[in-house]
Amino acid sequence: MNYLSYRLVIVLLTGIFSTVLLPVLVSAEPSTCYGTTSNGRLAEGVELPSKGTNFVTYSFVARLAGRTYIHSDVRDIIVSTYKVLEQEQPSKVYKYAETGFKNGGKFSPHKTHRNGLSVDFMVPVVDENGKSVHLPTNPLNKLGYNIEFDNDSHYDGMHIDYEAMAAHIVALHQQAKKRNREIWRVIFAPELQPNLYSTKYADYLKSHIQFSKKRSWVRHDEHYHIDFVVPCKQ
Incomplete structure (x- = not known):
């Protein structure tokens, strides 16, 4: 050699x-969060796995840049949820996106993601043949954040898979509850939210999940933002 x-x-x-x-x-060491998602920090942050049987990170480069750290409790919830979905949704694939820095703090361009409790997930999609595929995330589309779905949930031959998305949110909530944790809110484009209530998970979502009804400063159509509830220090 x-x-x-x-x-x-x-x-x-x-x-x-x-x-x-x-x-x-x-x-x-378990993580410790301080303050709030919009004004906080994180100690002993942990990194999400780069990939698994049914999931992958949105960017290996961004991961190397330290943008996929999270509170250890939230990491455990996310990883165990993907394991559950391997059985419940065996034909579906998922992709997570931005989380935060190892020590939390300001996380541009986001207004939150500061104490390890905020996670972005790219919407699961199906192609023209109905096959579950990963939403493309690359520098040309700002790692996916520049993608715009139309009012019929279509983009470049792909369609948002609301059944897979609803299953994911429900499983995240159930895994959080198992650990005495909770989901505070889900931010997703208000005009697209009714599609989630057309799935078999509608009743559960209506009873347990709080969706933000107001428009965010950026449209959340290509991803859904989830804030978890974990006891934090001030």
Whole structure:
């Protein structure tokens, strides 16, 4: 093996270690959140896994930049939810997006995501053949955040999979409750929210999930923002 080949192997192994193995080996101390989602910070933040059987991060580069850290309780809720969905929605795939920095604090361009309790999830979609696919997230569409769905929930041959999305929100809430945690709110485009109530999960959503009814400063149609409730210090 020549020198250049050797260096390439070292770089690749270092990348694998930092993106996959390192989060498992770091401190197992539980996280502590401070303040609020819009004015807070985080201690002992943990990183979400880069991928799993049915999910993937929105950007490996953004992950390396430290933008997918979260409170350890929320991490456990998210990971266990994906495991549940492997059984309940075996043909569906999911993608998470921005969460926050390891130590929380200001997280531009977001107004929240500051204490480890806020998570963005890209909407699950199906292609023209009805197959569950990942919403494309790349620099050309601002990692997915620049995508705009029309009023019929279509974009570039894809359609929002409301059944998969509703199943995800319900499973997140149920996994949170199992850990004596809660979901505070879900932010999703108000004009698209009625589609969730056309799924088999409608009654559960109406009874347990609080959707924000006002328009946010940016349209939440390509992703849904979820704030979790975890005891925080002031």
